[in-house]
Amino acid sequence: MTICAYATFDDADSDDELQPVLAAWREAGIEGRAERWDDPAADWSAYDAVIVRSVWDYIFRREEFLAWARRVESVTRLLNPHAVLEANTDKTYLRDLGVPVVPTHWSSDGLPDWPEYVVKPTVSGGARDTTRTADREEARVLAAALEAAGRTPMVQPYLDMVESEGETSLLYFNGRFSHAVRRNPMLAPGMTMADNARAHLRPPAPDQVELAEKVLAAVPHALLYARIDLVRLPDGAPVVMEVELTEPYLFLGHDQGAAARFAGALRELL
Template structure:
């Protein structure tokens, strides 16, 4: 069996074994192992490689599956240049056009235009100034969350209200010289219930998790002390996840739909993660089989 699939990670996560107590790397290795084993059963061997390793010959692979490139938003120009190069040597999954679209949270406006219910979103464009207090007054949002349009891992993500709006203005001012930001109403349901994430492969729903922030925080990422548990979504949530994926120009091979409850009690898309989403295969191993099947089907097409 020849190596056909590159499971693309970053320099920090190329080790084949995690040190004792390094649960973060262990999770990544467990996820890639499950996918690798599922691919092998379809006669597709795989290898974990860093996207920024200059020694990698990408032409040896039949495709490169973006898995845990969790430094791409800190090295965005470099990552885009790599993406331009690598697609000349092999196929990229998800396809580059999908990645380009999804890396910038302006895609939420596209989803809304295509009839997908999203969390209300206001964009603060690059090279503009902002007065968050005025925006809160204009929108009627007592509290909001502001974050970069190109970001991950809660980078420069802030909870804002009238009491700290001016302080956050000062933080954003130099950042806005180089990047745009997204403002969304803060959802109390995230603190009280959590954020729900549904995993989708080739339009097929497999499983869902509920992410909860630690007490006193609103960021659900495990980097910030958040926890994750398997979750049984409602039929409305599953339908919304299908609608969000179907609204993409090309049906993604893999992805996840992050959603919360809106003011009317309906599910609403907070983010669509198609670039390098954590998929919690380790919590539902059968999903790794579905993901491998969809990669194989995509390759055949």
């Protein structure tokens, strides 16, 4: 029997994908056990693989998390691999993708003249420490405060298309497309975290698939899972907002076969 760890955090009950994934793994002949990633008593060498999933507190201690991933990879298979996690947990990776991304300014100096700004640190999640403002000086001050705290800021234009067109997330398991969803805009007026978690299936357009697969082709590692978040610019061109390769929510509940495809991808990689 293949045994895999589902790496989570100390609030695993907030992960509504944990139990469906473990059930799908069982159907695929894989015994899965939830383990807190920072549990000092966990014996990672006892597993055929450790699957990084809802490690949602890593943003507060990224270096500790990456050191953990390095240790785990020294004793068993880690998916996604440490090299992927190290690159993907700092959004400066957007500078090196080689594909169209949301326009991004990486300092508090010389901000472009945009109607609205989104300011956030490059290590963050769930819109933490993220601000939307129409005030250029406020955006500069927010970015400077991140710099003063030793954090790299990223300043982007707020794109109205996230409200009209929506953000499209494409999900891939072992390099194959599984499903896509339209997500609600996190920074729209009155939007809550619960609203943002709601989504619905959306077949991706051919230009979105082409862009997502260019991103995947540039990653020199096997990926159990990948979520490519795209939005359209005002001229209609798709661009990358984020490439989620560390602990993305997979929207498994939105497609009846998604959990089984995820389990099947794991079985293939093992």
